[in-house]
Amino acid sequence: MKASDKIRFILDTMAELFPDAHCELNHGNAFELTIAVLLSAQCTDETVNRVTADLFRKYRSPEDYLKVELAELEQDIRRIGLFRTKAANIQKLCRILLDRHDGDVPRTHEELTELPGVGRKTANVVVSNAFGVPAIAVDTHVERVSKRLGLAKPDDSVLEVEKKLMRRVPRDEWTLTHHRFIFFGRYHCKAQQPKCDICPLIGLCKEGQRRMKAVPAAKPRSKKGAAARREASNL
Secondary structure (H helix, E strand, O other): OOHHHHHHHHHHHHHHHOOOOOOOOOOOOHHHHHHHHHHOOOOOHHHHHHHHHHHHHHOOOHHHHHOOOHHHHHHHOOOOOOHHHHHHHHHHHHHHHHHHOOOOOOOOHHHHOOOOOOOHHHHHHHHHHHHOOOOOOOOHHHHHHHHHOOOOOOOOOHHHHHHHHHHHOOHHHHHHHHHHHHHHHHHOOOOOOOOHHHOOOHHHOHHHHHHHHHOOOOOOOOHHHHHHHHHHHOO
16 A cells, blocks of 8 residues: 555545544633643543533633742642642643743744743644644553554654644644544554454554464363363252
8 A cells, every 4th residue: 555545545434434533622712721731740631621621710811820829720630640749830831831822822832832831742732733733642542552553663752743643634634633633542542452453444454463473362162171061050
């Protein structure tokens, strides 16, 4: 299969599997999305959404986060991993937004990555979901799926995975592809128990093929053994 046909097949298959794939972090604007993605590092979206349900009612603007002591903000997000570091980054981020951006989240990737706690992945999520700029954010799911399907090498860095996907995926599909790869990795091609036995992309996945070959076939029970078990049960 040609490389162009392969990526088209992958994208179309994932579109059929997850036509409604979307950002699962609850947010109402670019500022809330930035905070939510910052909190999601090494944490599940489900946990983040539970925390931000109360957080976003209490804090609605950068000023609100700066009105409280750091210790109070830490307690508000204490269920999140690395909550102390993240609380400090949130307040630093809010101060920069007020001092340099009139309280608004910047729209460029370069300006976003200058904010505390905002890396390349976070910036890609914000520009694509909040501002409609095509981008592919590579998280653990996107990285795993890309490598299993042979779209990237096993030892590629996150940045290398991103660049390879950007070259192969049509630009107008970058954001949707990001969401669909996440859904595919989160609900189908899981890290520990991927659904290889029902995967429509198994033909492109060498790891999945090895997994299926390694599954031992069920041994048929012999008539002699079955008779012996019946006899034992009657004792």
